[in-house]
Amino acid sequence: MARINLDHIRHAYGPNPKSPSDYSLKEVHHEWNDGGAYALLGPSGCGKTTLLNIISGLLQPSEGKILFDGRDVTNLSTQDRNIAQVFQFPVIYDTMTVYDNLAFPLRNRHVPEAEVDRRVTEILEMIGLSDRAKKRAQGLTADQKQKISLGRGLVRSDVSAILFDEPLTVIDPHMKWVLRSQLKRLHKQFGFTMVYVTHDQTEALTFADKVVVMYDGQIVQIGTPAELFEKPKHTFVGYFIGSPGMNVLPAKIDGSTVDLEGQKVALSFAPKIAAGAKTELGIRPEFVRLGREGMPVAISKVEDIGRQKIVRASFANRPIAIIVHEDGEIPAEPKITFDPNAINIYADSWRVADSLLVGGEA
Amino acid sequence: MEKTWNNKAWFMVLPVLVLVAFSAVIPLMTVVNYSVQDTFGNNEFFWAGTDWFIQVLQSDRFWDALTRNLIFSAIILTIEIPLGILIALNMPKQGLGVPVCLVLMSLPLLIPWNVVGTIWQVFGRVDIGLLGYTLDAIGIPYNYVNNVFDAWVTLIVMDIWHWTSLVVLLCYAGLVSIPDAYYQAAKIDGASRWAVFRYIQLPKMKRVLLIAFLLRFMDSFMIYTEPFVVTGGGPGNATTFLSIDLVKTAIGQFDLGPAAALSIIYFLIILLLSWIFYTVMTTSDAQK
Numbered sequence: 048m049a050r051i052n053l054d055h056i057r058h059a060y061g062p063n064p065k066s067p068s069d070y071s072l073k074e075v076h077h078e079w080n081d082g083g084a085y086a087l088l089g090p091s092g093c094g095k096t097t098l099l100n101i102i103s104g105l106l107q108p109s110e111g112k113i114l115f116d117g118r119d120v121t122n123l124s125t126q127d128r129n130i131a132q133v134f135q136f137p138v139i140y141d142t143m144t145v146y147d148n149l150a151f152p153l154r155n156r157h158v159p160e161a162e163v164d165r166r167v168t169e170i171l172e173m174i175g176l177s178d179r180a181k182k183r184a185q186g187l188t189a190d191q192k193q194k195i196s197l198g199r200g201l202v203r204s205d206v207s208a209i210l211f212d213e214p215l216t217v218i219d220p221h222m223k224w225v226l227r228s229q230l231k232r233l234h235k236q237f238g239f240t241m242v243y244v245t246h247d248q249t250e251a252l253t254f255a256d257k258v259v260v261m262y263d264g265q266i267v268q269i270g271t272p273a274e275l276f277e278k279p280k281h282t283f284v285g286y287f288i289g290s291p292g293m294n295v296l297p298a299k300i301d302g303s304t305v306d307l308e309g310q311k312v313a314l315s316f317a318p319k320i321a322a323g324a325k326t327e328l329g330i331r332p333e334f335v336r337l338g339r340e341g342m343p344v345a346i347s348k349v350e351d352i353g354r355q356k357i358v359r360a361s362f363a364n365r366p367i368a369i370i371v372h373e374d375g376e377i378p379a380e381p382k383i384t385f386d387p388n389a390i391n392i393y394a395d396s397w398r399v400a401d402s403l404l405v406g407g408e409a
Numbered sequence: 410m411e412k413t414w415n416n417k418a419w420f421m422v423l424p425v426l427v428l429v430a431f432s433a434v435i436p437l438m439t440v441v442n443y444s445v446q447d448t449f450g451n452n453e454f455f456w457a458g459t460d461w462f463i464q465v466l467q468s469d470r471f472w473d474a475l476t477r478n479l480i481f482s483a484i485i486l487t488i489e490i491p492l493g494i495l496i497a498l499n500m501p502k503q504g505l506g507v508p509v510c511l512v513l514m515s516l517p518l519l520i521p522w523n524v525v526g527t528i529w530q531v532f533g534r535v536d537i538g539l540l541g542y543t544l545d546a547i548g549i550p551y552n553y554v555n556n557v558f559d560a561w562v563t564l565i566v567m568d569i570w571h572w573t574s575l576v577v578l579l580c581y582a583g584l585v586s587i588p589d590a591y592y593q594a595a596k597i598d599g600a601s602r603w604a605v606f607r608y609i610q611l612p613k614m615k616r617v618l619l620i621a622f623l624l625r626f627m628d629s630f631m632i633y634t635e636p637f638v639v640t641g642g643g644p645g646n647a648t649t650f651l652s653i654d655l656v657k658t659a660i661g662q663f664d665l666g667p668a669a670a671l672s673i674i675y676f677l678i679i680l681l682l683s684w685i686f687y688t689v690m691t692t693s694d695a696q697k
Contacts, residue, residue, distance in 0.1 A: 105593050125596040138594040140608040151608075155599035199598060 049115040049207040049240060051079040051102060056111035058097055064109065072097045072108075073265040079208070081116075082238040084231070086255035088245060090287070094264040095244045099210050102242065103130045115207050132210040133200035136217065137192035139184045146171070146180040149198050156203070170198040173229055190218045197226065201233065208240040215250065227254055248288050260284050276331070277389070282396045285329045291357060291368040293391075294335070298328040300392065308363035310342045315387055324394040332357065332368040334389035337377065341384035344369075349377065443669035461670035471671065473646065474654040475678070481561075481650065482629040485568045489625055490618070492569070493576025498610070500581055511581075514574045522571075526638025529567040533639070553640060557647040560640050564648060567635055572625060579621045583614035619690050623683055630679055651675050 058072040067073055072094045079085060087095045100106040102113065104125040112121045120128050131152075140148050149167045158166075171177045174194040179187070184195060193214065200209055211230075215223045231254060234241055245251050251258050252272040260268045260275065260283070268280040279285035285293030299306040303317040305328050312328070320326060337344075337358060344367065348359040351373070358369040362383065369383065392399045447457040465471050500510050517525070533553050535541040544551040553563040587609065595605045633652035636642065642649035642657070649657075655675065659668035 100593075103597065105596065125593075126599045130597065132593070132597045134590045134594060136588070136590060138588075138590050140612075142608060142612045151600070152598040155601070155604065196594070199594075 050081040052114040053077045054112040056108045058108045084234050084241045084255045086243045086251035086258045088251040089261035093261045099244050103132045104128045129207050131200040131206045133197050133214040135213040137196045139192050139195050141185045144181050145184050148184050148195050149202050166202050170202050174198045193217050211243040280398045282393050293329045293331050294367045296328050296365050298326050300326050318392045318399040320394045327393040329391040330385050332370040334386035335369040336384045337369050339378050341382040344381050344383050440669045440672050443665045447666055461666040465670045474651045478650045485629050489573045489576050493573050494580050496577045497580035514577050517571050517574050522634040525571050526635040530639045533563050555644050560648050564636050576621045579617040580614050583617040587613050
């Protein structure tokens with residue numbers, strides 16, 4: 048287990064990168080705490096896997112340094128870094144038995160056979176394949192194979208960190224939930240540093256203490272699930288986290304008043320915005336109140352998703368989503384108000400701090 | 410939906426059946442026909458029963474040729490398969506080297522067999538051949554025309570030169586189909602180079618290796634053209650393989666009966682050995 052520092056890491060797959068767009072991974076400067084459970088969340092192609100492979104040493108970053116507990120490991124091979132990694136698609140050694148597959152990483156490191164047996168038996172128990180231990184791994188189903196891959200990642204007890212690269216993609220939904228809780232339990236029990244890459248927000252939010260949201264090769268926000276939900280730092284985070292995502296409306300800001308195509312909304316503070324910046328107002332569907340007072344909207348569709356209804360409407364010539372409780376009424380002449388505490392203001396897609404005490408961190 | 414049963418389908422396969430009949434079944438049956446009869450010309454045939462088979466199986470000539478064939482196949486298989494794997498493992502996986510290597514590897518396979526024989530026949534000659542002349546010049550006695558050992562070495566080296574490429578290309582195809590994730594996982598698991606070969610590359614190559622093994626066995630067991638061109642079966646009978654012996658019997662001596670019997674025995678041996686190899690290799694796969 049280790050604290051991992053990424054010191055100004057950048058990576059480009061092509062040679063001689065010049066402009067920022069040549070980099071698949073724009074500057075990442077971040078510390079992963081020892082024993083933390085992190086989820087790396089972002090759409091496909093945003094650089095999550097690149098970052099993971101840089102940490103595990105499968106990839107050498109073009110620039111920057113990686114430190115484990117303060118020790119520079121940038122030039123060390125994967126073996127020397129002592130990292131476990133689980134890949135998106137199952138990797139098993141066909142000719143070996145299930146047991147030998149799990150024992151493989153330990154035997155390669157010359158762990159005494161008694162210890163190997165203890166660890167492997169424990170992992171077999173956890174992934175529920177004890178009865179197949181002596182069978183060849185070849186004939187198993189895809190999700191059993193993936194469980195073996197997962198098991199191989201967890202079998203070593205002394206790793207610096209365990210990295211998961213969308214490991215549950217091929218597992219069926221019910222088992223996904225079970226395995227995720229087992230991972231979480233293991234994390235609590237042994238305190239591994241875990242980094243979990245996913246593009247599934249539910250997975251990220253349930254697994255991790257801290258969620259790292261990546262977008263277009265850079266980290267846009269690191270925070271607890273609550274922070275990501277309440278104060279998305281970037282409009283992308285607002286849109287990506289939550290279902291449906293945050294409503295982002297183009298807005299003109301004058302002091303503490305927001306002008307949405309003629310509709311005025313008062314803010315509890317006056318955001319400081321640089322001149323010429325593109326300004327937007329972000330509000331989550333959960334904090335839009337539908338009623339008989341406020342600003343008029345035109346409802347186009349109501350989706351009933353069980354305990355809630357999602358109302359799709361048009362407001363100030365823009366689509367807006369509103370969440371209403373299942374028995375909440377929808378008035379004939381619908382109007383909306385925004386919960387003032389839930390309004391976020393964005394300048395050039397980055398959130399403007401709402402407290403005057405906090406500097407303009409955007 | 411109700412399935413319709415009628416015999417119309419036969420019309421669809423009829424052309425193929427006719428083609429196969431003319432190209433394989435009828436010639437094979439003709440051979441069977443010859444193998445059980447005797448003739449003194451005039452298109453008169455007499456029933457000979459199993460006489461020719463007994464005669465062939467009791468002749469030293471047959472057993473000697475068969476032994477030579479088996480030794481030859483065994484030698485070239487033990488060299489070509491590992492060598493092919495070794496070369497395939499060291500071929501580049503990407504970049505400009507790939508097409509270059511593939512073309513170089515394919516070249517020997519594109520040369521007609523009798524041309525390969527001619528190339529080596531000339532190459533090994535002491536008077537004008539580069540190989541023969543050079544060996545002679547540096548003081549190594551070499552003459553495939555009158556030395557049995559030299560003749561065998563020449564044939565084996567020629568076969569390796571000609572056919573290792575096939576094993577290489579098959580293995581290479583198996584290797585490039587292995588996803589990168591396997592190598593990455595192996596690195597994470599701390600696997601040694603040998604373990605990567607033993608547990609990832611070899612299992613993934615097993616199917617193509619089986620094919621390579623069978624192809625090389627059958628081809629080498631039936632080898633005719635190259636030794637015929639290079640040594641003509643000599644010195645003496647030292648490189649007379651079954652196929653050469655067969656041609657000598659059938660066309661040289663015009664003993665159609667024994668030749669037909671020999672053909673059938675030859676065919677059955679190849680069939681039997683291929684079946685044994687195939688079964689052994691595929692069942693070892695299914696075990697556990």
